[in-house]
Amino acid sequence: MKTTYKRVISVIMMILITVAFVLIMVGYPMPSKNAHPPCEQLPSVQEVAKALDDHQDFVKKIENIGKNIQVEVGQPCSDDSDRALIEVTYDSKDEEESIRELIKNSEGLGVPIYLVKR
Numbered sequence: 001m002k003t004t005y006k007r008v009i010s011v012i013m014m015i016l017i018t019v020a021f022v023l024i025m026v027g028y029p030m031p032s033k034n035a036h037p038p039c040e041q042l043p044s045v046q047e048v049a050k051a052l053d054d055h056q057d058f059v060k061k062i063e064n065i066g067k068n069i070q071v072e073v074g075q076p077c078s079d080d081s082d083r084a085l086i087e088v089t090y091d092s093k094d095e096e097e098s099i100r101e102l103i104k105n106s107e108g109l110g111v112p113i114y115l116v117k118r
Contacts (some may be wrong), residue, residue, distance in 0.1 A: 004063055019028075036112050039079070040080075040083075042076075043112075044082050045073060045082055045084040045086065048073045048084040048086060049112050051086065052073065055109045058106060058109060059109075062099055062103075065090075065099055066090060066091060066095040068090075068118070069090050071086060071087075073087070073095065085114050086109055086112065087113075087116055088113060088114070089116045089117075090117060090118065091117070091118050096117065
């Protein structure tokens, strides 16, 4: 009798753990690789525009990774139109990986870069 009782308790515990795991994963999705700093920490539109102007060679390197890649000033904060970042729009996973590799192996642009898949 004790063995049967232990088995029932074990099965119930496994079910509860599985249900808890599923609820946690559904309730708390994994964070995206494409995140930007909070809006209050983003630079001004003018700073981002200047960074693009000052680093045209690097911008061209990013754009040359793919046919439709766009590098521009992005404004992700609807409540603060003076906050900006550099938004890189791309089409494919391969382009994303190449862009990330290029950024990782460079000095960047001095302002946050946010990748957006089309």
